[in-house]
Amino acid sequence: MAVKLTRIYTRGGDAGQTSLGRGERVDKHDIRVEAYGTVDETNSVIGLARSTIAHTILGDPRLPEADAMLGRIQNDLFDLGADLCTPEGESKRGEGALRIVASQVERLEKEIDAMNAELAPLNSFILPGGSEVAARLHLARTVSRRAERCMTRLAAEQAINPEAIKYINRLSDHLFVLARRLNDNGATDVLWVPGGAR
Secondary structure (H helix, E strand, C coil): CCCCCCCCCCCCCCCCEEECCCCCEEECCCHHHHHHHHHHHHHHHHHHHHHHHHCCCCCCCHHHHHHHHHHHHHHHHHHHHHHHHCCCCCCHHHCCCCCCCHHHHHHHHHHHHHHHCCCCCCCCCEECCCCHHHHHHHHHHHHHHHHHHHHHHHHCCCCCCHHHHHHHHHHHHHHHHHHHHCCCCCCCCEECCCCCCC
């Protein structure tokens, strides 16, 4: 699918509306727009995490592997945004719409299982932190959870692709496990101490 952008501003949204994938106009605060906008925000935070990896002294074999996974995820998140901005329906313009598919969810699950096999079991909740890249991944995880809340709110009102919900749910798990992996396989995780600051 080729994309060609010749103009960055169109003035089409100056009255507070935007176009969905099939051309219908909706308010910019519509729950569907909020959902794919929050997916885009997740993607941006992942971009910050990747930038941190790019500026980290290499030598840790986990870093290029993590960067490759995050690159695939960023591409998936554009797919997810395209999925969400094209409502399910009978319109010919909606036929052939780009949708998240089961293989994308399965890839996340395989990567989670492979990374988690290297980690020590948890005996406490983890505070976001540790290395800079891990902290950024925890931020991405929380933004992806907000995207999931938007998506499930949308799904309560309109039909959406069930694989899209599975993908965003699995993504937050992936980012959590990857953050632990980049905290020296969990050795430098920051653990919650219940009541520890009293």
